[in-house]
Amino acid sequence: DVQTVASGGGLVPAGGSLRLSCAVSGFRAGDSTIGWFRQAPGKEREFVASIVWSGITKEYADDVKGRFTISRDSTNNMVFLQMDSLQPNDTGVYYCALRSPNRFGSTSRDDFGSWGQGTQVTVSS
Secondary structure, three states, X not given: OOEEEEEOOEEEEOOOOEEEEXXXXXXXXXXXXXXXXXXXXXXXXXXXXXXXXXXXXXXXXXXXOOOXXXXXXXXXXXXXXXXXXXXXXXXXXXXXXXXXXXXXXXXOHHHEEOOOOOEEEEEEO
């Protein structure tokens, strides 16, 4: 079974940085895509960024472009999300997940699965 384990969250002041990690296991690398989502209290889970395992194709939500960078370590089956210039509205639980096959390009949470427990990111103002 595919498993994802997110870690690296914490409490940071506005303008600060965090680096999240996602350990992925039980998947077939190939054209797999790993995505990061976040969920703020009382809000729906929303797409943040994704990366195709080849590392060539990356996608970002508009409000994180230029601030967040997604990358992967194919040797250790890890995906990272470097978050800079954090803002209070970046607060939420961050999850990583695997996109379903044949859903290339989708950023819908309905097309992702193998959700882990998430990691809490809190940005203070």
